[in-house]
Amino acid sequence: MQLFANTQVMRNNILDLLIENKLEDDCYVEMLDYTIDLFESRGLGRDYYGYHNINHELEVTYFSLLASKQEKIKFTHEDVKYLYVAALFHDFDPEKSVDKPHEESVLKFIATDRKLSQLIKIANIDLEIIKVLILRTTYPWMGELKKNAEEQIKQCFHNSELTRNNVEFQKHIMDIGWYLTVVDRISGYALGDFSKAMEMAKMNAHALAWRPSLIVRSAVAYFEELLNKETDMVKPVLKILSNEMRKNFFDTVLSFMRIRQQEITIQADCAYKNLKLVPTIECMATRNDPEFINSLHDILLELPRPLQFLDNFEKSVKDPDTIITTLRLNGKQGEIVGYAKGGSLENYNLREEIRDENYGLGNTVFLEPIAVKMGYWGLKGGSEMRHMFVMQAHSKKFKYLTSFALRDVINARIEKEQAEFVSKFDPERWDYYRIRI
Numbered sequence: 001m002q003l004f005a006n007t008q009v010m011r012n013n014i015l016d017l018l019i020e021n022k023l024e025d026d027c028y029v030e031m032l033d034y035t036i037d038l039f040e041s042r043g044l045g046r047d048y049y050g051y052h053n054i055n056h057e058l059e060v061t062y063f064s065l066l067a068s069k070q071e072k073i074k075f076t077h078e079d080v081k082y083l084y085v086a087a088l089f090h091d092f093d094p095e096k097s098v099d100k101p102h103e104e105s106v107l108k109f110i111a112t113d114r115k116l117s118q119l120i121k122i123a124n125i126d127l128e129i130i131k132v133l134i135l136r137t138t139y140p141w142m143g144e145l146k147k148n149a150e151e152q153i154k155q156c157f158h159n160s161e162l163t164r165n166n167v168e169f170q171k172h173i174m175d176i177g178w179y180l181t182v183v184d185r186i187s188g189y190a191l192g193d194f195s196k197a198m199e200m201a202k203m204n205a206h207a208l209a210w211r212p213s214l215i216v217r218s219a220v221a222y223f224e225e226l227l228n229k230e231t232d233m234v235k236p237v238l239k240i241l242s243n244e245m246r247k248n249f250f251d252t253v254l255s256f257m258r259i260r261q262q263e264i265t266i267q268a269d270c271a272y273k274n275l276k277l278v279p280t281i282e283c284m285a286t287r288n289d290p291e292f293i294n295s296l297h298d299i300l301l302e303l304p305r306p307l308q309f310l311d312n313f314e315k316s317v318k319d320p321d322t323i324i325t326t327l328r329l330n331g332k333q334g335e336i337v338g339y340a341k342g343g344s345l346e347n348y349n350l351r352e353e354i355r356d357e358n359y360g361l362g363n364t365v366f367l368e369p370i371a372v373k374m375g376y377w378g379l380k381g382g383s384e385m386r387h388m389f390v391m392q393a394h395s396k397k398f399k400y401l402t403s404f405a406l407r408d409v410i411n412a413r414i415e416k417e418q419a420e421f422v423s424k425f426d427p428e429r430w431d432y433y434r435i436r437i
Helices: 007-020 026-041 054-066 077-089 103-112 114-122 127-136 143-159 167-190 194-207 212-229 231-239 243-271 290-300 313-318 381-395 407-417
Strands: 277-281 323-329 336-344 364-367 400-406 420-423 430-436
Touching (some): 007 026, 007 054, 026 114, 077 127, 077 167, 103 114, 127 143, 143 167, 167 212, 167 243, 194 212, 212 243, 277 381, 323 381, 364 381, 407 430
Antiparallel strands (some): 277 323, 323 336, 420 430
């Protein structure tokens, strides 16, 4: 189950909750539509493959209103107004160079945008309190990040006539901010099933330029911290949800934990030599086998969407000019758990921004992003497949290899392989590079 099919459905659900919470004035609807327009116009709409897109912003807004009747904090009508506005704009960072929003950039935007300032004034909302709520969503809430946020919060409280000399009200605002940051971290996982949760985890990893081996372990750490350190707020929020939403959330938590257990088992088997990863060059008879093609295709679908090269997949596998190396378990007939695939650069339509000077010269092989089954990343199978791929490319007289990789990985290859950046991409930092074979 995924509650929202598209932005319009999300918008309608939020409008229903606005009416339920007696926030029916035109300014609140205008804020919602303005937020959607802003995200879409800045390339942060549904097509943006990053965690902090319009979907996330609307999910948090919807969820903030949905769970506002929880029993931990008694929200007034005024509180819900502030909660709604803070949720709508809490992650809008128009100048983002990385996916994770920079709270100072968010605050700068909401303080200087003329249209938003006008709508906030009409709603009779104190902007300083909105700033406090957004600053409280800083994550993780610890160390220097927390210290810097608290310093700014202190200044905001001083700037506001409503909070300047009212310590009790300041604490209440901080509690609302605590509620918002918990909602921020629960909402997406309660509003969909595990397939949605895994896609969100891959989006987050891709946008933060994490290696694939970190996806599951980071998800487990994320949920453990949420459930253990934020228990006093998480429990009342989950309690007020529908049974289906609670089930979605806990099914997701348990599923990530089960996958992590499988990962640890695989790592232990490799460490104790119970499991061996064997890079293999496949013969054409195998490559024409539908079962083989389906195995590769299933592994491909585990990659983040921007790394999936799906066009003419079956045809390319069967093409003798395509270079394919697989990773099998315990022998050349074992289960396939990964593959490296590529061919002449001219066979690919890459991102429009890429201007490769060798395109059309027939001297460059393009290596698609290496695909490995969940649980087998980080065991050096990927690098062994890549090495075997380069050897095959050399035998076919290619002079250069290009591919996409994380920026820090490319930097590490600059001296080792004389790698060079051809195009860099922000905020994802998944860049296009070249090496000489």
